[in-house]
Amino acid sequence: MLFDPELIKSQAQIDDSFYLYSQKEINKRIDQLQKYFPEIEFIYSMKCNSNPFVTKSIFNRSLGADAASAGEVRLASYLGLKKDKIYYSAPGKSNKDIERSIKDATIIADSLGEIEKIDRICKDLGIIENIGLRINPDFSFYSKEKTSSKFGIDQDQVLDFLHNNKYSHIRISGIHVHLHSQELDPDWLINYYKNVLNLAEKIAKEIKKELDFVNMGSGIGIDYSIDDRPIDLEYLAKESNKLIKKFRDKYKNTKIIIETGRFLVGKAGLYVSKVIDKKVSNGKTYVILKNTLNGFIRPAIEEFVSTLSADKKVKAWEPLFTGKGSFQYKVINKTKEKERVNLVGNLCTATDMIAEDIEIERLEPGDLLLINNAGAYAAVLTPMQFASLEKPVEYLLSEDNQLLN
Numbered sequence: 203m204l205f206d207p208e209l210i211k212s213q214a215q216i217d218d219s220f221y222l223y224s225q226k227e228i229n230k231r232i233d234q235l236q237k238y239f240p241e242i243e244f245i246y247s248m249k250c251n252s253n254p255f256v257t258k259s260i261f262n263r264s265l266g267a268d269a270a271s272a273g274e275v276r277l278a279s280y281l282g283l284k285k286d287k288i289y290y291s292a293p294g295k296s297n298k299d300i301e302r303s304i305k306d307a308t309i310i311a312d313s314l315g316e317i318e319k320i321d322r323i324c325k326d327l328g329i330i331e332n333i334g335l336r337i338n339p340d341f342s343f344y345s346k347e348k349t350s351s352k353f354g355i356d357q358d359q360v361l362d363f364l365h366n367n368k369y370s371h372i373r374i375s376g377i378h379v380h381l382h383s384q385e386l387d388p389d390w391l392i393n394y395y396k397n398v399l400n401l402a403e404k405i406a407k408e409i410k411k412e413l414d415f416v417n418m419g420s421g422i423g424i425d426y427s428i429d430d431r432p433i434d435l436e437y438l439a440k441e442s443n444k445l446i447k448k449f450r451d452k453y454k455n456t457k458i459i460i461e462t463g464r465f466l467v468g469k470a471g472l473y474v475s476k477v478i479d480k481k482v483s484n485g486k487t488y489v490i491l492k493n494t495l496n497g498f499i500r501p502a503i504e505e506f507v508s509t510l511s512a513d514k515k516v517k518a519w520e521p522l523f524t525g526k527g528s529f530q531y532k533v534i535n536k537t538k539e540k541e542r543v544n545l546v547g548n549l550c551t552a553t554d555m556i557a558e559d560i561e562i563e564r565l566e567p568g569d570l571l572l573i574n575n576a577g578a579y580a581a582v583l584t585p586m587q588f589a590s591l592e593k594p595v596e597y598l599l600s601e602d603n604q605l606l607n
């Protein structure tokens with residue numbers, strides 16, 4: 203149990219729906235990464251949970267920032283990160299995004315057009331900047347085949363560009379590759395890291411100097427469903443460290459970066475929603491909860507996917523949909539008796555439903571439904587403006603048991 207039920211109950215006297223994030227759990231996961239991968243610099247993918255207390259707490263543990271927008275660059279910088287710890291990678295950066303971020307972050311260009319844009323902006327500002335390139339490599343995560351992608355610049359275009367680079371206000375100092383999230387099989391990740399490091403070597407040879415950084419993206423997954431096995435981090439680290447050591451024999455000064463979002467916070471979050479009302483309609487019982495689709499959208503999306511397909515193995519559509527059975531429900535109530543109900547929310551739409559005809563411990567108004575795996579892609583993905591309803595409150599429970607908000 204991440205949180206003391208008494209704490210949950212007492213907070214529910216104040217808030218009808220809220221998120222709790224455990225600093226202790228987040229720190230435990232940071233400890234694991236830093237212990238197993240001493241050669242890697244980890245950066246936090248802020249978009250999975252940009253709550254300032256969570257973000258600040260992670261930055262305090264010496265992680266940098268993987269910022270997905272100029273707004274996240276600004277937040278990371280405001281929370282005290284220096285430029286050399288902030289990487290800004292996203293498709294479709296506007297001139298304004300680049301101008302706002304260029305002094306605070308290393309910008310990763312996502313297209314050939316964007317390289318030109320950054321060079322022009324640097325020229326206007328009279329500066330020369332180091333930038334990275336996001337590459338769409340000649341391999342995929344699960345195969346040797348290259349694919350078409352909205353992200354990054356195709357590898358052959360990158361090599362052509364580097365061969366003929368005429369821009370005078372940028373220096374290419376690093377590369378970024380990210381192909382896949384939520385992997386639980388370490389062997390696929392090891393194979394992927396190997397490919398990225400080989401690519402880095404090709405790029406270093408082309409520019410005839412050591413890269414400042416190789417950002418290998420994300421991929422380390424978490425167990426969502428009760429059938430998932432947590433990733434074997436020790437084995438992943440052992441094999442990855444061998445690859446890194448080999449790379450280091452040739453390139454001593456290149457920083458090797460891994461991005462991580464859900465691994466740090468996904469399992470450290472709990473969503474709590476209070477039963478507001480209950481009714482029976484033509485033989486079906488409805489438990490009406492505070493803020494479901496508009497409090498934590500992913501369980502509602504899972505229910506939606508279930509209406510489309512009975513197939514248990516529907517393809518993931520990250521980060522909106524990971525798979526069926528990704529969230530487990532617990533209740534805080536007075537009885538162990540069970541009943542069959544529909545779990546719905548308080549929005550004025552019938553699609554606001556997280557479970558149809560589910561057997562669960564009997565819930566009455568005032569009781570609490572708890573949903574786990576609510577630390578990543580939870581509050582940030584949820585349409586909280588819909589119908590102008592009150593929003594769930596987010597709290598970080600600090601190691602010394604303070605609720606920070």
Ligand SMILES: *Cc1c(COP(=O)(O)O)cnc(C)c1O
Pocket residue numbers: 247249250268291380383384419420421422461462463464465578
């Ligand atoms: C979203 C994203 C991540 C974070 O992925 P997790 O699965 O949460 O670790 C990392 N890198 C990039 C480029 C992303 O877009």
